Amino acid sequence: MPQPTKFRQFLEETGTVARFTGQYFVQTGKRRFEFSELLRQCYLIGYNSFPLVGLTGFIMGLVLTMQLRPSLVNYGVESQLPAMVGIAIVREIGPVITALIFAGKIASSMGAELGSMKVTEQIDAMEVSGTNPFKYLVVTRVAASTLMLPVLVILGDGIGLAGAFIGVNIRSTTSWHLFFRQVLDNFAFGDVLPAFIKTFFFGFAVGIIGCYKGYTSSKGTEGVGKAANSAVVLSSILIFIIDLVVVQVTDVLGLN
Amino acid sequence: MTTIEQHIFPESPTTQDQPLIPEHMPTQDQPLIPEPQPTPKEQVIVIEHLRKRFGSNIVLDDFNLTVGKEENVVVLGKSGVGKSVLIKCIIGLLKPDSGSILVFGQNIPGLDHEELDRVRAKVGFLFQSNALYDSMTVRKNLEFPLRRHWISISQEEVDAMVMEVLDNVGLAHTVDLLPEELSGGMRKRIALARTLILKPDIILYDEPTTGLDPVTGKEISGLIVEMQKKYHTASIIISHDMHCVRLTADKIAVLIDGKCYAEGSFDSLQHSADRNICQFFE
Numbered sequence: 148m149p150q151p152t153k154f155r156q157f158l159e160e161t162g163t164v165a166r167f168t169g170q171y172f173v174q175t176g177k178r179r180f181e182f183s184e185l186l187r188q189c190y191l192i193g194y195n196s197f198p199l200v201g202l203t204g205f206i207m208g209l210v211l212t213m214q215l216r217p218s219l220v221n222y223g224v225e226s227q228l229p230a231m232v233g234i235a236i237v238r239e240i241g242p243v244i245t246a247l248i249f250a251g252k253i254a255s256s257m258g259a260e261l262g263s264m265k266v267t268e269q270i271d272a273m274e275v276s277g278t279n280p281f282k283y284l285v286v287t288r289v290a291a292s293t294l295m296l297p298v299l300v301i302l303g304d305g306i307g308l309a310g311a312f313i314g315v316n317i318r319s320t321t322s323w324h325l326f327f328r329q330v331l332d333n334f335a336f337g338d339v340l341p342a343f344i345k346t347f348f349f350g351f352a353v354g355i356i357g358c359y360k361g362y363t364s365s366k367g368t369e370g371v372g373k374a375a376n377s378a379v380v381l382s383s384i385l386i387f388i389i390d391l392v393v394v395q396v397t398d399v400l401g402l403n
Numbered sequence: 404m405t406t407i408e409q410h411i412f413p414e415s416p417t418t419q420d421q422p423l424i425p426e427h428m429p430t431q432d433q434p435l436i437p438e439p440q441p442t443p444k445e446q447v448i449v450i451e452h453l454r455k456r457f458g459s460n461i462v463l464d465d466f467n468l469t470v471g472k473e474e475n476v477v478v479l480g481k482s483g484v485g486k487s488v489l490i491k492c493i494i495g496l497l498k499p500d501s502g503s504i505l506v507f508g509q510n511i512p513g514l515d516h517e518e519l520d521r522v523r524a525k526v527g528f529l530f531q532s533n534a535l536y537d538s539m540t541v542r543k544n545l546e547f548p549l550r551r552h553w554i555s556i557s558q559e560e561v562d563a564m565v566m567e568v569l570d571n572v573g574l575a576h577t578v579d580l581l582p583e584e585l586s587g588g589m590r591k592r593i594a595l596a597r598t599l600i601l602k603p604d605i606i607l608y609d610e611p612t613t614g615l616d617p618v619t620g621k622e623i624s625g626l627i628v629e630m631q632k633k634y635h636t637a638s639i640i641i642s643h644d645m646h647c648v649r650l651t652a653d654k655i656a657v658l659i660d661g662k663c664y665a666e667g668s669f670d671s672l673q674h675s676a677d678r679n680i681c682q683f684f685e
Contacts, residue, residue, distance in 0.1 A: 272534035
């Protein structure tokens, strides 16, 4: 009976991911934190992702502005274009799009890298060399991912707003100063903080799923490919689920 | 279990060839001094009643083996009988279901992580796939275990040790290359250098010549013997390559059905009438 088996597999995998996450917190609290490896991972994960995040952020801001303008013109509120684009980018589109791009780049690379390290016995070699491979490979990557995604989202939002500024100026003339004044005047505490906090959860989800899929991969090179693929799919779904939960929580707390 | 030779304290070929009374001992004309008895070789690995199963598949079943100081023991067996599982149990990468593995008197399955790391500093492991870190240069690959086990070592000492082991394996010029830039034989040599850099007392080799052409395989076998003589290590070598076995083995243990089916020297096992044993030598 395939359905109960798949459901059981789902439950088993959920339990394994939960155990893996628990192991992350246990190992994070233990001595000899790998600071140099954490910095290296921050560079690889953060700095190397910036061009992609910047490009997509710019295009996102520009296209969003161009798509919104006709509707706002129809309602006679074209002057609200900077404010509307700004809120859309900062509250929702910036964090989610950046997190999805990040998941595509980082979760797949973590899944493939750790998966290939596992099948070529590099993780075993690390353990034999007196290193806790979970701490060295998983804790550092998850921490770097959790810390770097919020930074990338802030930069992506900034570049997205720059794209929006250009989008606004294609059909009209608005000064840089006026554009950003209109954007910032319409921001409230509830627009920025929840959007910023959820990016830490997005980053954590991407890191933990990417590492989990790679670290537990098997079946040789086929398993490495599957690990990379399923890391992207699962972390992308988790980003939407976390987004949904955060929106509900902030709504209940009256932050929306 | 058929035992060809049971060596509780195995003798190496060098001690067998030595005269009973060394040249410097007193002759009949000299005053009588008690004759020194040959001391049993110190055992660095003692495996007793080892059992390991994966699900319903019993891999090791009451396996026993001893390895003496500076002794090379080759474990022979068909593919999939648990040879690699055996050495992974010895280094603590796998936990046996029961039995004891004493390495320098310490029972590996009972050690915590820190105690295990201290033992691992004395035990090198050459992986079948070499397991060189792809993202690191040869220098970083060799520095990695040094930095991990010997935390307070200076950079000058690290550099000197890296160049020493690279010189020993004849690959000093590859120090700044990445593993992907090396041939299969060179990678094996670098992996051996990484194993040797901590100056271990025991080295575990997992099929050191597999995947290499016969010429390179011979070179690696020769290198194993050369390094064993230089660093005075004891070894367990997993191999199917009979040239490597002949060259390196002081003792051979044949693993069949999870048990140590037979033990003995290359010559004694080669001339065995037991079909299960002689099939490896055909």
